[in-house]
Amino acid sequence: MSDPLTHRTLSGPLTPRAARLAAELEAWDRRTITLMELWPLFARADPASATRSTRRTDLAATIAALADAGMVVVSKQFDRTAVPPLPAKLTLPAVAVTVTAAALAKAVPWRPELAWAASARLTVGQVGVLQTVNGWLRDRGRDTDVLPLRERSLELFGYEKRLDALICTSLFGPDRLTLPMLRTFRARPPLPVRRVGDGPILLVVENADTFDSLRRRLTATPTAVGHIAWGAGAAFEASVLGIDELDGVHDVAYFGDLDADGLRIPASAAATAAIEGLPAIRPARGLYRLLFEHGITQPGQAPLPEPRAAELAAWLGEHAAAARRLLASAVRIPQESVNAALLVDTVEIWSADL
Known part of the structure; x- marks a missing residue:
């Protein structure tokens, strides 16, 4: 039954x-x-x-x-x-109540922008989301204000991160919800940058402690690096757009963890940079060489299938083969292995091949 x-x-x-x-x-x-x-x-x-x-x-x-x-x-x-x-x-019932959702959607007097909701395959919760948007379009449809994504999300749903989650669902897409329809946009996160010299290189560092160690060393030792930035992990995938606000930057080197996220982040940022006409995001070769030579491997990284490991490792260029083996072996190397003491002892080596 x-x-x-x-x-x-x-x-x-x-x-x-x-x-x-x-x-x-x-x-x-x-x-x-x-x-x-x-x-x-x-x-x-x-x-x-x-x-x-x-x-x-x-x-x-x-x-x-x-x-x-x-x-x-x-x-x-x-x-x-x-x-x-x-x-x-x-x-909560184990089976979705699709009939209820369809009946709910058909009972709503949708705005023209949301007319598709009457016949779309939706859950009750999705219909509720669209009802909220429907009311907002009805009451605020003539407004011209444009708000950042989380400000608009708070106004619509009373929760600033709701739209972050919804953007990845089937509610958003061509002929469905869009950011322009909601008069909102993803605000560009800031790229924290410090000036450390007059060179043309911007060095982006994934984690805060390594950023601090490299900043202090580069301030004390003149190199080709003119700016150093804290990538703040995955935030760099969006804050990479801030590079165009820096004067004198013609080359961007990145240094991060040797794990899946540590390689996905710069590869994704590099793709964005290419689309936007920014300088290419390349590996900081000398620092990665130090990381492979002195790195402390840690467990906790799920082994990646060979094709995915090869795809992520490709960004590392000359170190791609070693990175591929690492990703496939269920271990990772945190960039903090290249600590402040090691940076002092090897400064002439890594700084010459950034």
């Missing part, structure tokens, strides 16, 4: 508040959620409730609406420490 939840239909559309809580529950990583765990999700789904005296009543009504729609099953145990009583736990 099929699960009866898959055949539930709605007598009317869910309220925007209930649909937003449904979206939060769809992202929950377990089949059950306690009342204590539910409160923060409700606060994100309905930020205005935090200051209302009816907050508990609002949650009770929202839970009832989701239960009626087949989105949740309430427990037999209730928290009766206040009025109204609330279920101590909710259980």
Whole structure:
């Protein structure tokens, strides 16, 4: 017998508040959620409730609406420490309630920009997201303000990182949601840079401690490096665009960890730099040579299949073969192996081949 939840239909559309809580529950990583765990999700789904005296009543009504729609099953145990009583736990159905989502989508008077939602294959939570956008387009459609992504996300959903997650879903794409439709953009993260000389090279360093050690050494020892930047891990994939704000930079060398992320980050930044006409992002050869020679291997890196290991290692050029073997062997080498003392002892070697 099929699960009866898959055949539930709605007598009317869910309220925007209930649909937003449904979206939060769809992202929950377990089949059950306690009342204590539910409160923060409700606060994100309905930020205005935090200051209302009816907050508990609002949650009770929202839970009832989701239960009626087949989105949740309430427990037999209730928290009766206040009025109204609330279920101590909710259980989420194992099967998506697609019929309910379709009925909900068809019941919404969509704006022309979102007309596709009426026939799209969506979850209840996604319909709730689109309902929020629909209301915003209706009420703010003539506004010309453009806000950075997280500011717009906070305005729309009461949670600044909601759009970060949604951009990677099927809700975004051609003829669906777009950043221009929401009058928003990804703000360019800053690239923290220090001037250390007059040379044409910008040296980008993945981690903060190694950045500090190299900054102090390059300040004390003149080299071809004119600027040193802290890549801040994966942030460099976006902050690479800040290179065009630096005067006198004609060459960019990168130094990071020898692991999957440590090689993916500069390769991704290099692709962006090529598209934007910036200087190529290349390996800091002398520093990587030191890392291979003196590096302390650590476990914790999942072994990569040979094709993926070769793809990531290719960016390292002359060190690609050694990096490929490392990536395939389930170990990594942190760049902190090239510490301040080693940099002092070998400065003439690594600085001559940046």
